[in-house]
Amino acid sequence: MNIKLPKTTGILTILSRKPSIKADQIMKVMPEEIRATVALYMEGKIQQWFMQADGSGVIFILNCKDVEEARDIIEDLPFSKESLVEEQFIPIGPLLPLGLLLGDKRPE
Template structure:
């Protein structure tokens, strides 16, 4: 089984949520995510290009741990976003480049 060294987390605004609802909670969300970043729990974060949400790479090895972090954020506690969790790890086929043996 591949090694998991992070959880890719996608938060997308629910279709029923409008921009005004998001903006009302945004200051608290920003403070909470910056705190998580400074604690080393968020490795990277990005905005979806269409403006529909954010993407975090969390320093977690288990989805349950990532879910516990995200569900404590204001957007999640206010039920404004849908959440996806994807375990990620090293690209294992790169190991072939380090092995002297030729694939059969």
């Protein structure tokens, strides 16, 4: 059986405060970080954004074709420049089992 992987349509990006970083270090850079992320949202680079329920960081769904593009965007943000956060990048795409409903006649 030949399984076709889904096309990457975005990058799930998780930014978490490093354990060694104190809240006051985050708050010092927060205004600059907020301005930068709002600008990315207005440019259409951030599709969705969420806060982690435990308050440890944020989750972005970025409109990017690959992890390298997402990494370039995130590493230009103040929190990343100041090495305040750990970064995770997960390529995401359409849910493959839904293709069964189409008889596997998916657009290329």
